[in-house]
Amino acid sequence: MYILISNDDGVQAPGIQALRDAMRTLGETIIVAPDREQSATSHSLTFHQPIRATHLDSETIAVSGTPTDSVMLALRSLLDRQPDILVSGINRGPNLADDVTYSGTVAAAMESTLLGVPAIAFSLASYESENYQVAADFAATLVKQVLEHGLPQDVLLNVNIPAVDAGEIRGVRITRLGKRTYQNPVVKKEDPRGRNYYWLAGTPVNTDLGTDTDTYAIENDYISITPIHLDLTHYETISHIREWEVNLWQNRT
Amino acid sequence: MYILISNDDGVQAPGIQALRDAMRTLGETIIVAPDREQSATSHSLTFHQPIRATHLDSETIAVSGTPTDSVMLALRSLLDRQPDILVSGINRGPNLADDVTYSGTVAAAMESTLLGVPAIAFSLASYESENYQVAADFAATLVKQVLEHGLPQDVLLNVNIPAVDAGEIRGVRITRLGKRTYQNPVVKKEDPRGRNYYWLAGTPVNTDLGTDTDTYAIENDYISITPIHLDLTHYETISHIREWEVNLWQNRT
Numbered sequence: 001m002y003i004l005i006s007n008d009d010g011v012q013a014p015g016i017q018a019l020r021d022a023m024r025t026l027g028e029t030i031i032v033a034p035d036r037e038q039s040a041t042s043h044s045l046t047f048h049q050p051i052r053a054t055h056l057d058s059e060t061i062a063v064s065g066t067p068t069d070s071v072m073l074a075l076r077s078l079l080d081r082q083p084d085i086l087v088s089g090i091n092r093g094p095n096l097a098d099d100v101t102y103s104g105t106v107a108a109a110m111e112s113t114l115l116g117v118p119a120i121a122f123s124l125a126s127y128e129s130e131n132y133q134v135a136a137d138f139a140a141t142l143v144k145q146v147l148e149h150g151l152p153q154d155v156l157l158n159v160n161i162p163a164v165d166a167g168e169i170r171g172v173r174i175t176r177l178g179k180r181t182y183q184n185p186v187v188k189k190e191d192p193r194g195r196n197y198y199w200l201a202g203t204p205v206n207t208d209l210g211t212d213t214d215t216y217a218i219e220n221d222y223i224s225i226t227p228i229h230l231d232l233t234h235y236e237t238i239s240h241i242r243e244w245e246v247n248l249w250q251n252r253t
Numbered sequence: 254m255y256i257l258i259s260n261d262d263g264v265q266a267p268g269i270q271a272l273r274d275a276m277r278t279l280g281e282t283i284i285v286a287p288d289r290e291q292s293a294t295s296h297s298l299t300f301h302q303p304i305r306a307t308h309l310d311s312e313t314i315a316v317s318g319t320p321t322d323s324v325m326l327a328l329r330s331l332l333d334r335q336p337d338i339l340v341s342g343i344n345r346g347p348n349l350a351d352d353v354t355y356s357g358t359v360a361a362a363m364e365s366t367l368l369g370v371p372a373i374a375f376s377l378a379s380y381e382s383e384n385y386q387v388a389a390d391f392a393a394t395l396v397k398q399v400l401e402h403g404l405p406q407d408v409l410l411n412v413n414i415p416a417v418d419a420g421e422i423r424g425v426r427i428t429r430l431g432k433r434t435y436q437n438p439v440v441k442k443e444d445p446r447g448r449n450y451y452w453l454a455g456t457p458v459n460t461d462l463g464t465d466t467d468t469y470a471i472e473n474d475y476i477s478i479t480p481i482h483l484d485l486t487h488y489e490t491i492s493h494i495r496e497w498e499v500n501l502w503q504n505r506t
Contacts, residue, residue: 044295045453047293050451063472073453075439077441077451102297149493171500198303201301230485232482233480235429237408
């Protein structure tokens with residue numbers, strides 16, 4: 001088995017090292033990941049400058065770009081054969097609910113899925129914990145299951161692991177994405193010259209309290225696995241809009 | 254009516270100016286947009302540095318960040334009241350099929366939708382044309398319709414306009430997102446010191462030839478309107494994964 005590993009915390013992050021150690025029990029590994037932290041870069045690509053790829057050792061390549069750049073470069077240029085799976089992470093901090101759309105960790109898995117390689121994104125639901133061992137152990141278990149069962153085309157898995165000891169994990173839940181908003185997401189400050197500047201921050205508030213959500217699972221010490229798809233079309237709305245007057249627009253010329 | 258306008262080509266781009274002129278026929282406008290080009294930044298946020306917001310005039314604010322930063326800052330700090338709608342664009346170049354996940358133009362509309370303001374992303378399907386007039390005229394028509402009919406919660410519209418004269422537009426199609434892949438997406442080069450570097454590029458190839466897709470509409474000179482949603486959960490897969498052995502993981506400790 002050949003396993004591609006990426007992340008958005010950068011190639012030196014402890015989370016990706018723990019993930020690599022776990023993956024080595026399953027097969028051959030190659031890390032292709034950003035050379036520095038690229039959190040909240042979402043599914044962004046680097047178009048306006050060239051990208052470097054530096055071989056740190058025979059199993060580690062650092063890329064001067066985003067997680068999406070790293071995966072595209074790996075799968076379309078750097079690797080000499082197609083990996084069986086991509087694993088992304090283990091991210092420092094959760095990737096839950098709407099926040100998955102901002103996440104570089106999830107974006108790496110999206111890019112891999114778009115390019116035809118099954119993918120899983122792993123996140124440890126804490127910004128403080130340095131203990132990635134439980135998450136890494138679970139990653140090895142799940143990767144084996146994904147390779148056995150397969151994933152539907154264009155579906156990836158987004159996995160969050162509570163930052164508690166293995167014995168305190170209450171189990172695994174297959175969830176849907178919750179909803180969250182941020183309280184006070186913008187902090188306004190003034191510089192020494194009297195000009196304003198802003199920090200994006202905020203405190204997440206879960207607004208969907210369903211017990212089948214990823215946010216509920218993590219708050220209750222369950223591992224959360226959410227299947228995520230990439231077809232953003234909202235099919236139900238298509239027929240509604242077909243009744244709008246806008247469809248008559250061709251007649252105005 | 255109060256209309257917020259953003260984009261990813263930057264505040265000086267001709268597309269956003271044409272869009273503003275069209276929106277002025279409908280109500281009061283405010284541009285809050287990146288101070289420079291931010292294409293392919295996807296739904297990324299700036300967390301690791303402060304953001305500046307510069308008032309260029311009473312109706313134009315330039316933000317030192319991404320499209321998503323701009324919309325969050327506008328809706329959560331800069332504006333004194335909630336706009337009725339956000340329009341994003343008019344982007345230089347198409348945003349079709351899977352490429353919507355990379356697009357900063359679409360991400361601005363996503364962020365607005367997440368923050369409760371209905372949103373539409375507009376793109377002119379050409380990198381060469383400077384004629385945004387047809388697209389801007391259509392934007393005014395569509396905005397009126399959206400304000401009349403409303404949009405379902407968490408649904409935005411992604412609109413692509415062919416870069417042809419008004420008389421050559423064959424009509425409006427309400428579409429689903431197509432699928433495309435890129436041929437030769439990575440170009441490898443060598444610098445004067447013999448080290449490799451890479452450019453991301455490539456030629457898009459449509460792999461879903463359905464006549465109900467956005468790619469088909471644009472290729473055949475129709476305006477394409479695709480409703481897009483933000484719930485990435487793949488519900489059908491949840492029950493499948495619930496049958497996997499991974500759910501027994503709690504028993505291993």
